[in-house]
Amino acid sequence: METNPRQAKVTMQDVANHVGVSRTTVSFVLNGETGNGIPQETRDRVHRAVTELGYRPNAGARALASKQTKLYGLITEIVIAPYAANIVRGAEEQAAREGKTLLIASTDGSIDSDRRAIETMLEHRVEGLIYxxxxxxxxxxxxxxxxxxTVLVHCFDEAAKLHSVIPDEAQGGYAATMRLIGAGHDRIGFINLDPVIPAAIGRRSGYIRALEQAGIGLDEKLVINEDGEADQGYRAAAALLDGARPPTAIFCATDRMAMGAYDAIKERGFRIGDDISVVGFDNQEIIANYLRPSLTTVALPFRQMGATGVALLAKLAANRDLAPLQHIVECPLVERTSVRLPVPAS
Amino acid sequence: METNPRQAKVTMQDVANHVGVSRTTVSFVLNGETGNGIPQETRDRVHRAVTELGYRPNAGARALASKQTKLYGLITEIVIAPYAANIVRGAEEQAAREGKTLLIASTDGSIDSDRRAIETMLEHRVEGLIYxxxxxxxxxxxxxxxxxxTVLVHCFDEAAKLHSVIPDEAQGGYAATMRLIGAGHDRIGFINLDPVIPAAIGRRSGYIRALEQAGIGLDEKLVINEDGEADQGYRAAAALLDGARPPTAIFCATDRMAMGAYDAIKERGFRIGDDISVVGFDNQEIIANYLRPSLTTVALPFRQMGATGVALLAKLAANRDLAPLQHIVECPLVERTSVRLPVPAS
DNA sequence: GCGCGTTACTAACGCGCGTTAGTGGATGTG
DNA sequence: CACATCCACTAACGCGCGTTAGTAACGCGC
Structure with missing residues (x-):
């Protein structure tokens, strides 16, 4: 359709001339809600001229005149931990639904980098910001x-002034543990993260709540804190399995640690999902899917969080004085094959 | 410093009024190359007013007046294969160096989605496009x-009209194979991808060239084509190891297949990097780093390709009639611990 | 013939800024 | 003292568009 060779910037005026009406009329046709008294025939002629000339509205000029850019800014460290890219996906989908465009920038997390990114966004007059x-x-x-x-996603404001969207770590830990209990386990090892970070705190509280609910006493010897990497998972799992009363199931707070745990379990001749069950956390597809056997794990709801963040922005724009809230999104259990079926009854 | 409570959009005129000069003067100070006859004292007063009022230029208005947006568009499927996110990083870094801003959009790869993304970019009057x-x-x-x-990155135009930046698959395959030959191996299994895709073709030709150069005959029984997933790597490695004359080293065309191969090797009681060497391809950190032992592999130079793509855009803008070229970027070998040291001499 | 309501448009302003063509005063030159 | 330079600025235009206020033509009832 478009027959515009190169760089000949067609303006609204060109369209108007081509049709033989004023620019205003063209503008009405292009943006108007059929409200203005413009007959269908004129509308058609305008539309025909638009495709014929390859006219494309100038977003900048439009923003200037209408005083709204329909732009949301998204700043993220995606580049460092690419697996969070689904935040971007969710945000883009929601933005598209609202007729907005996403301006994305990445940051390395340093204050300088953050500041530069935000500055750029503000120069482009974004109507909302997601970090x-x-x-x-x-x-x-x-x-x-x-x-x-401004809305924070997968993080929260230390000053508690900004809205944020965060995962329900506790519910995730609870779901993971319950899945293992449901399969008949009552000695469940837990390889957690550094106990001061939010993820570790939440997952642990979920773990404990599940145990309590099932009437299983908490055995601190079954809980080991590590930093999330594979070899730490290996070490911790080895320690658990070589201990006095080894667990029959292990809940790992990251899929990477589960990956290491797999090795420790296999080395000792146990079969995963049979002799010993494992549940991970993060649902890093690339690991969980391709581990042998595939890993049952808890997903961080990135896509959903991204979408929620954008949706929240719209509400904030409508009501700027909304008190800062923490929006909590559920972490679903993703069933694969590393947990044994419920025991038939012993 | 900024003391601008909320939404009070400060314009250049406000700055001018505050200083007691005309808007033109402010504009000169802010953009001028010290060329105009404006004394340092006035410049200082303007700058002071700028920070005092929290003035921030309006990118849209500036683009409208100056007829250049300083915007590059980047369209990518990042969301589907997040590990390519380094393309974004490289592109952003290069764009920053050139004083440009990146407008990023993701696509699901469908024609419709591509078209929408491109359309959005063009409405924002990007000065160049990377796909x-x-x-x-x-x-x-x-x-x-x-x-x-327009520049394509990690892909090429089937119509051969557009510039593209692609990885040197053949050199990567050559480097991987040479690494194994250098460690003393002469029976090297090769688990490749679907033989019709560019990656498979290139890596295979590199594999063969390395063998030839070392005077090792090609044994097609050592080459298996699969689709890149972990369990296929497992199956293929198992077949190689259980064959009549098993290899002592395996070159896997993806790290995911190497992951599967690890399992097959371990199951048979071999020690990786000792009895059997493995080299992967892709350098997916999350796998290569955390596999036990860590995986020596060939990296796809995403960051570099992203940067090259943006740099190319600048050249194209200066000279639109440059004949379409394929810019080929080297794939470096990333040394880890899955390849044994050279044998001391048998 | 007059007043009035529609219908189908258009003139003109302003969004925030870059830029060109000046302007009015101070300084130097013969 | 007339004249040319500089110096330090400013008025005014236009970028592409949304939008408000208006206009001209027509039909209709009385």
Missing amino acids: ATSWHRGVRLPALTDEVP | ATSWHRGVRLPALTDEVP
């Missing part, structure tokens, strides 16, 4: 952000 | 793209 991190933690943003509605 | 894919292949873009300089 997303690759791991759940507290952040403190440059004060620039009070110029525009 | 990046998560796996090396031929693509065909909507014809819209001749309105603006």
Whole structure:
């Protein structure tokens, strides 16, 4: 359809001339809600001229005149932990639904980098800002952000002034543990993260709540804190299995640690999902799917969080004085094959 | 510093009033190359007013007046294969160096999605367009793209009209194979991808060239084509190891297949990097780093390709009639611990 | 013939900024 | 003292568009 060779920037005026009406009329046809008294025939002629000339509205000019850019800014560390990319996906989908465009920038997380990114966004007059991190933690943003509605995703404001969307770590830990209990386990090892970070705190509380609910006493010897990497999972699992009363199931707070745990379990001649059950956390497809056997794990709801963040922005724009809230999103259990079926009754 | 409570959009005129000069003067100070006859004292007063009022130039208005947006568009399937996110990083870094901002959009790869993304970019009057894919292949873009300089990254134009930046698969395959030969291996299994895709073709030709150069005959029984997933790597490795004259080293065309191969090797009681060497391809950190032992592999130079793509855009803008070229970027070998040291001499 | 309501448009302003063509005063030159 | 330079600025235009206020033509009832 478009027959516009190169760079000949067609303007609205060109369209108007081509049709033989005024620019205003063209503008009405293109944006108007059929409200203005323009007959269908004129509308058609305008539309025909638009495709014929390859006219494309100039977003900048339009923003200038209408005083709204329909732009949301998304700043993220995606580049460091690419697996959080689904935040971007969810955000884009929701933005598209609302007729907005996403302006994406990445940051390395440093204050300078954050500031530069935010500055760029503000120069482009975004109508809202989303700041997303690759791991759940507290952040403190440059004060620039009070110029525009802002939502934090997968992190929260240490000053508690900004809205945030975070995963329900406790419910995730609970779901993982319950899955193991449901399969008949009552000695469940837990390889957790550094106990001071939000993910570790939440997952642990879920673990404990599940045990309590099932009437199983908490045995601190079954809980080991590590930093999330595979070899630490290996070490911790080895320690658990070689201990006095080894567990029959292990809940790992990251899929990477589960990956290491797999090796320790296999080395000792146990079969995973049979002799010993494993549940991970994060649902890093690339690991969980391809581990042998595939890993039952808890997903961080990135896509959903991204979408929720954008949706929240719209609400904030409508009501800027909404008190800062923490929006909590459920972490679903993703069933694969590393947990044995319920025992038939012993 | 900024003391701008909320949404009070400060314009250049406000700054001018505050200083007691005309808006033109402010504009000169802010953009001028010290060329105009404005004394340092006035400049200082303007700058002071700028920070005092929290003035921030309006990118849209500036673009409208200056007729350049300083915007590059980047369209990618990042969301599907997040590990290619380094393309974004490289592109952003290069864009920053050139004083440009990246407008990023993701696509699901469908024509419709591509078209929408490109359309959005063009409405924002990007000065160049980068289209990046998560796996090396031929693509065909909507014809819209001749309105603006366009570069393909990690893919190439089936119509051969567009510039592209692609990895040197053959050199990567050669490097991997040479590494194994250098460690003393002369029976080297090769688990390749679907033989019709560019990655498979290139890596195979590199494999063969290395063998030839070392005077090792090609044994087609040692080459197996699979689809890249872990369990296929497992199956293929098992077949190789259980064959009549098993290899002592395996070159896997993806790290995921190497992951599966690890299991097959371990199951048979071999020690990786000792009895049997393995080299992967892709350098998916999350796998290569955490596999036990860590995986020596060939990296796809995403970051570099992203940067090269942006740099190319600048050249294209200066000279639109550059004949379409394929820019080939080297794939470096990333040394880890899955290849044994050279044998001391038998 | 007059007043009035529709219908189908258009003139003109302003969004925030870059930029060109000046302007008015101070300084130097013969 | 007339004249040319500089110096330090400013008025005014236009970028592409949304939008408000208006206009001109027509039909209709009385």
